[in-house]
Amino acid sequence: MLATTVLSLGLWLQFAVGQSTPERGPQPSISNSEGDLLFLLDSSGSVSYYEFSRVKEFMWDLVQPFTFGPKDVQTSIIHISTMPTMEFPFDRYLSSGALQQAIRDTQQLMGDTNTGKALSYAKEKFFSDEAGARPDVPKVLVWVTDGFSTDDISEPMQLLKDMGVTVFIVSTGRGNYLELSAAASQPPEKHLHFVDVDDLPIITKELRDAILDVIQANRLHAVDITSSSFRLMWPKLLSQETGYYTLEYAPTDDLARKRTKQVSGAHTSLMLSNLAPETTYEVALIPESNVHYFPPQTTRVTTLAEEISPTQVLISESGPHSFHVSWAPMLDSVTGYQILYGPLPGNSAKLLEVDGKHNSTVVENLAPNTTYLVTVTAIYRSGREKSLSAKACTEEEGSKVRHLRFEDMGPNTLKASWDSADGKVLGYRVRCRRQTGPSSIISVSPQIHSVLLTDLASGTTNKVCVKPVYKNQAGKGLCRMVHMQPEAQGYKHRQTA
Numbered sequence: 001m002l003a004t005t006v007l008s009l010g011l012w013l014q015f016a017v018g019q020s021t022p023e024r025g026p027q028p029s030i031s032n033s034e035g036d037l038l039f040l041l042d043s044s045g046s047v048s049y050y051e052f053s054r055v056k057e058f059m060w061d062l063v064q065p066f067t068f069g070p071k072d073v074q075t076s077i078i079h080i081s082t083m084p085t086m087e088f089p090f091d092r093y094l095s096s097g098a099l100q101q102a103i104r105d106t107q108q109l110m111g112d113t114n115t116g117k118a119l120s121y122a123k124e125k126f127f128s129d130e131a132g133a134r135p136d137v138p139k140v141l142v143w144v145t146d147g148f149s150t151d152d153i154s155e156p157m158q159l160l161k162d163m164g165v166t167v168f169i170v171s172t173g174r175g176n177y178l179e180l181s182a183a184a185s186q187p188p189e190k191h192l193h194f195v196d197v198d199d200l201p202i203i204t205k206e207l208r209d210a211i212l213d214v215i216q217a218n219r220l221h222a223v224d225i226t227s228s229s230f231r232l233m234w235p236k237l238l239s240q241e242t243g244y245y246t247l248e249y250a251p252t253d254d255l256a257r258k259r260t261k262q263v264s265g266a267h268t269s270l271m272l273s274n275l276a277p278e279t280t281y282e283v284a285l286i287p288e289s290n291v292h293y294f295p296p297q298t299t300r301v302t303t304l305a306e307e308i309s310p311t312q313v314l315i316s317e318s319g320p321h322s323f324h325v326s327w328a329p330m331l332d333s334v335t336g337y338q339i340l341y342g343p344l345p346g347n348s349a350k351l352l353e354v355d356g357k358h359n360s361t362v363v364e365n366l367a368p369n370t371t372y373l374v375t376v377t378a379i380y381r382s383g384r385e386k387s388l389s390a391k392a393c394t395e396e397e398g399s400k401v402r403h404l405r406f407e408d409m410g411p412n413t414l415k416a417s418w419d420s421a422d423g424k425v426l427g428y429r430v431r432c433r434r435q436t437g438p439s440s441i442i443s444v445s446p447q448i449h450s451v452l453l454t455d456l457a458s459g460t461t462n463k464v465c466v467k468p469v470y471k472n473q474a475g476k477g478l479c480r481m482v483h484m485q486p487e488a489q490g491y492k493h494r495q496t497a
Helices: 009-016 049-063 096-105 115-126 154-162 177-183 201-215
Strands: 004-008 035-042 073-080 085-088 139-145 165-171 192-194 221-223 230-233 243-251 259-264 269-272 280-289 297-302 312-316 323-328 334-343 348-355 360-363 371-380 385-393 402-408 414-419 427-433 440-444 450-453 461-469 478-484 491-495
Touching: 035 049, 035 115, 035 201, 049 073, 049 096, 049 139, 049 201, 073 115, 115 139, 115 154, 139 201, 154 165, 154 177, 165 177, 165 201, 177 192, 192 201, 201 312, 221 297, 243 269, 259 269, 312 371, 312 385, 323 371, 323 385, 334 360, 348 360, 402 461, 402 478, 414 461, 427 450, 440 450
Parallel strands: 035 073, 035 139, 139 165, 165 192
Antiparallel strands: 004 348, 073 085, 221 230, 230 269, 243 259, 243 280, 280 297, 312 323, 323 360, 334 348, 334 371, 371 385, 402 414, 414 450, 427 440, 427 461, 461 478, 478 491
């Protein structure tokens, strides 16, 4: 299925010409959605600056295609910290550009991880006119967490769900699955995600589609959009006995070409086909009821271009000598894909060829700790080509801390020591999550291989993690659970599975 060819820089540029697209491609706009979307953002000291930045990128990628406004989607952020704080009300930012800048400007507060307090605060704001929330629209909560909380979440979370809020949870740590699956809306396989912070882009589309299922459920909307067709879906308003639906649709720039279809009251969807590519259609659904009056519902749908480039290129499972490349969407008119990759900076590249029935491959035999430019090109039956590029970084070879150990240094104090990691280490980050009391993060230079951990209460179990930091990314951390025995019995520790 794969063939490898070494190409000169000139040929590589021929493939990549005109491609200045960043790592994430533009997303088609999503309209005809209405709801209040609240992000519960872990802003406490248990989250590193790097993790906080990646979560902010994920939040923007998730909402980027939405249309914002008083009759569309509204968004807000509540910080999880010692005391919960609302970053901005739901109705403040009603354009994509303003919201993107607001998310970028969001600053980490540090403090304790009091998620239960933040959930209680969210319950007040979700239904508050002062916070810009709206009555009678779907409410969605997206909680991004590292799996750690210093207070109880079960009761305030249940109250939110009882009030009709749909809860999605994204855990970037080693959270308790049973606790989080009980906290999320049901079923958990649709509302709960476990993913490393560097792999958040992998779940973006799946989570966005699940949110759309909530906020589009009560309105006419289009799905499965192609260059020549789309499927209309609407809520059940009628039955076979109480009436029928009339559907009218026409190109926006030529309304005289209106076409009409009728379906029975038992229908809640209809596929429209034989449409023109790259054309915007005005669509109206008119419920014809012999019992009640239902107002017409309208929507606007734009068909895709006949030949489009991949809109997403995702890099995952990065190691010292390989990484996984996947892309979307897959189209029937594509005969194959070419994956061009080479180091930055550099003057050579290699080519992989993948069958059009596949949308992923593994790139191997790479140099460790190196940045690569990856270009995915779709080859169409017509012979035309469309491309999208992304950057990928391989890990340091052997980039893992080894032999984390502890030494008793007096009451409530331990010395944590470790052996150095391989490669060009820029430093180490030591995180201590105390069972009681605040979490702490200590950053040290690459020459230092031990730190003192204080305020470890007797009788508590605490989690200590040491992670090396490299130029392009953090290395693999090593974690141990440390149990402080009561009184003067010392401590015990065990390595986390």
